[in-house]
Amino acid sequence: MDGRPCSKVACTNDAVSTLTYVYADSMAVLGPLSRQAEPHSYDLCSRHAERLSVPQGWQVVRHVSLGRTEHSAL
Template identity: 40%
Template sequence: MSRSCARPGCGRPAVATLSYAYADGVVWLEDLAAEDHPMVHDLCAQHADGVRVPNGWELRDERRGAALPQHGQLDLIGA
């Protein structure tokens, strides 16, 4: 099973799944979900690492293989 990144024009293999909880203002990054789901987005490693969340939102990176932030990846500034 292999899916590709949901970002337009990307097409790299997806390695992570992005999901949202709008009511809570939380974005999750997790290891690629086993099943595709209309409410989540599959992302390649590069786009997963580049995820930014709107101001006031929280990003929870729960990928098991997540690398430690190296250059301020948790850019929470939405402006």
């Protein structure tokens, strides 16, 4: 495992997405893996990100990365 682990218990896969809940708006926001781990978010592997379900009445917002830009270090 090279990256951050999936937040799901007993999952040994690397995380590829970050999940954040906005309780006031009954919303779950799933996007590309954040640069740093945050204490109030969950890092998920591709399998768990695809299977994400939320309570009835909640909305899921999925942000996708359309491309990857590499920056070289000076």
